Amino acid sequence: MVLTPARPRRMWGVTDQPSANLYVPMIAIVQEIIDETPDTKTFRLAFEDKEYAKSFEWEPGQFVEVTVFGAGEAPIGFASDPNERSFFEITVVERGKVTRAMHALKKGDKVGIRGPFGNCWPLEDMKGKNVLIVSGGCGLAPLRPAILQILANRKEYGNFLLLYGARTPADRNYKYDLDAWAKRDDMQVLETVDVGDESWKGNVGVVTTLFDKVKVDGENTVALTCGPPIMIKFVTLELLKMGFSADRIVTSQERYMKCGVGKCGHCCINHVYLCTEGPVFTYAQMKELFELKL
């Protein structure tokens, strides 16, 4: 069987669109703000409309368009447990105008949400296989729902290995999760940082240096990766060397985007609109998209 990213059950503009106009967001309230790193925060959001909140469903790998009123809209991936229905979380790095405004939000503030958008990690099709997750920096955010989903159905998967690299120990996202996961005996977590400090006892180097420390059965494992483009490139090359077939290397791509419904044109790679046909692609699919220059 050839593995492909999963089609979502719900998709804004196709199955899910509460108002008449798919460009108009739903209102959500900031319930909690968690400081992750000096430039990253996680926001816990719940819809104001309780009926809508009940029906709101999404899958790991999908994302939302978040409106910070007065500043604009930005696409952000879901970062929480998909089985948690009373709220969802997004993790935001402060970089542009909208994310800067988002970092200034307080508990109780309102934001606009459109979504869910995009496709999802093929978690169903991966059942029975070993799972390798390779992630860098804030690239762990879109993978966190997948990790939580796998852990919730842990028996259905084989070996589970997470490799994570951050710039410095202070830049580790979800420290509390990483520490908790590391203690579990049903998964293996290996971490590295580019630049260490006195407190850091672990590996120093880019995330690919962790590959020397583990044994992965390239033929029976599915790899999910997300991180900076350059990391994805080198991780993919390593995985191919380890015997992964192109369709078992699955990646979430990032692109500048505006509309989320395949109209504004910013996220288009070749003829593929990342917001509706992505952001999750297998390496087999990506090879066909020469604009990705892999």
Added chain:
Amino acid sequence: MSYVLTTCGFCSCGCAMYVQQENGKVTGLFPSENHPVSNGRLCIKGWNATPAILGADRLRKPLVRRGEHLEATSWDDAINYAASALKKIIFESGPKSIGIIGSAKTTNEECYSLVKFARSVIGTPNIDGACRFYDASLIPALLETTGTPGSQVELSAIPKAGSILIVGSNVMEQLAHVGSRIEDAADNGCKVVAIDPRETRLAPHTSLWLHPKPGSDLAWIRAFLKIIIAERLYTKNAPEMPGFEELRASLEGIEISQLKYSCWLEPAEVHKAVELIASNPPTIVMFGLGALQQPHSTEIVKGLANIAILLGGSVMTLRGQNNAQGACDVGLTNDLLPGYLKLADPVARKVWELVWNCQLPAEPGMTAVEMLKACESGTLKALLIFGENVALSAPNTQATLSALDKVGFLAVSDLYLTETAKIADVVFPACSFLEKDGTFTNIERRLQRVRKVLEPIGESKSDLEIIAMLGAAFGAKMSADPEKVMTEISSSAPIYKGQSFRQLDEEWGQPWVPVGSEAKLAPIEAVTKDSEGEYPFYLIASRINFHQQTGTMTAKSSVLAREYPETFAEMNEADAERLGIRPGSSIRIISETNSLTRVLSVSESVPKGCVHVPHFFGGNSPNALASYETDPVSGVPIYKAYAVKIEAVR
């Protein structure tokens, strides 16, 4: 829904564009197809003009300083506040203690009105325009040589040129319509010789590119002239021209072989360049701010004009701001009256004394840079700035900010709360070119209509109205009707004779015709100045495509702003390696006056020994590194080619 034909207010090309508005919002914009400049085309700034101008943070109400803060107030209050402050200063220290700086972004009528206000209402000779910071050195130089203080030919002449000598202009980015026509010319077989230390996107269209040492233009220009004269490459009648012998005499003693050291140029290449332009008439000699902001820029322009005159060619000035030509035409300079009549000329003074009903002193007032120095020293007690973000556009940012802070009274009129407006005592909210009527004069000397598309944003008013209100507070009747002001200009300034709004509503404007001046060659003396040792690098400052006029407007467009999100500086790879600095790391660029920090990238287009620093607005501008040193003749500061050193930032 209706379209209004107006003239773009970004660069000096002066494209005609139609702007459509509905309910006070711009709903459409497109270039005129039949206009002699725009030709159905616009550059990126033109296409994104309206969001840049209509940013959310446009000033909507006048502001006056109460203690630490600027507070919104009424027009009456702001005008009274300004007028009483000025009256008090006049009473205590005399009118000469007031300085006024205008802008080359505003309309001809507004520039003229400001001059009239300064000279006749306030009675101060200290009136100058923003061109002093950019390209004012071409005025004395061209008045002395070609007699036309501006371009001698229209843009349509470019594709027909046999050869083009282009000096110190990144024309493809600054003046897209000139660049586009140079490309057409090159396709038609025109020989394009570019002289610029740094290679730009013009390169694919050039026959020869010389990379002289920054700041050495005068030396190679003298060599060019020497070769033209020695090899008799000039036009037949050149030896009979006035000034020929003086020019020849001034060039004696040039050793062409020395060019290698003085200008980093191979003598053979220089010969080749001269031959290319001399043997392919007609020649157009173009120069931009790269030449106009160097040390001794007036001499440089004279030299370039000499080249054009000797070869029987013409001069084209590649100026910066949209109304640079018009602002100078109507007398927004410290030493000239409207129409380039010299203050020193008693007949000219008489003409304008009659029009303005005042006494005019023969001595020129202070230049813009002198005014800043006088603010610091306390000689000037008040400064009025209309439409120029002096805090960023003047050199030596640190000293300029201190001078503006120190002056007793500072009034600023602008669209946004610029770096200059923030420290003012009174801020007048001005309206943009989309919200007023008037005229701009483009790079071809073409007088063009600016038409009102929208009602002014908030309570903003045109500079013309603001000046008229200030005038009224002094008991002077000044017209706020642009049409009447243009009639006043055209009835007394010979170059604008016969120009009127009515005529401009019937056809595209025509370039004004220079009045009775004969080309004259000027002697070009050598100057030597070399700085090496402690500051081993030369700074090349440039402006990028997407921004203009200190970014006051362009940085407000989300499209323009996102094109250039981060500052950088460029060096040759060999230099970076020698200094042991990796691309992507930060460097500190240090001049005698100041320093700034940028991220380094390497580029082969920058010659060894140079560092290229594109302007970035919002406090990281290479202008900060410049000093108050100016060209001795024109008073234009030196923004280019000064010596700097580079350090890695840990």
Added chain:
Amino acid sequence: MKKDYSILKKSDVPAFFASLANEMQLIGPKQLFSGDVTFDVIQSHKDIYWDYGHVVYPPKRFLLPHFEDMFRYTCDQEIKIEPTCNPQPQAIVGIRSCDVAAIRFQENFFSYPIVDPYYKEHLNNTVLFNLVCNTPPKKECFCICCDSGPWLESGFDVQLTDLGDRFLYEVGSDKGEKATEPRAYMLLPATPADIEARRQIELQADSRFQTVSYVAKAINFISADEVPAKIWEDLGSTCFRCGACTNLCPVCTCFTVDDREESDGTFTRCRSWDSCQYAGFTREASGHNPRPTFGSRVARRFYHKTSYQYIIRDGRHGCVGCGRCITACLTKLGLPDVVKRIRREMHEFLPPKEKAAEV
């Protein structure tokens, strides 16, 4: 749809469009200044400038406005979102066939796979009366190479052909039928001579075009990414980055979205035309730009215009041969020039056998 030819006598044109104007806003070519023409609201039928050549500013903006408010919101404690899009019925009269073909392309794009509500609203309220070009209006026109003119076989609402003192009047859609019906009494049946006159125009069309573009030839190279990066970079090195090619392209759809503060303190979410030729179009917040060079952006534009993938997706290639990218370009990156250059340069890359087949 049955295809009927009728005749609208030019003497009846004023009455016909005056009657139409009672039902909807008329938009047509209007002369502005010194020969400049653009599509604008027509107050009187006399303002319709039938003999215009070609307009620089494409009529696509009546469906996809250059600047369009999407909705307004207040930003206080209570977030209130108000829609601002309220299109009125409109008829675009005298539009060229190529621009109608482009609108059909956009209609398809904005309807599939997700429907864009604004475009749909505008389109539902619009009926197009296109005018067949008896002679190409400009030397840059090459619609004949793009199956989008000088006349349309289908996809039009009402198509007019100038036959001297009369227009041949064809109805091509339900919308066209509905707009015709109340005025059908002004139409006369077309005679065989009228239809023959139209056939003559069609027969002579081919020989009248000065610009040709062998788009089909370039499609192979571009779709398969066979054009070497160097050719793209050479082309890109001359680009002025003005974005006019995409702004004025009647097919281009890309837009950007901004939240703008109004003077009353409310905010408007506004979409406006954007261009894939701008570096900022794809630059991510991290600073990474997947299309970092001018060459890669020029390649993007031509890939979108000509690749098989898009042709399959959108039913036709993304060029209607209007020639606007030629006239609006500050350099020479109009579609025919680029396609020609690719063909020529690719010729050097082809093995001899294929070269022979090419010729």
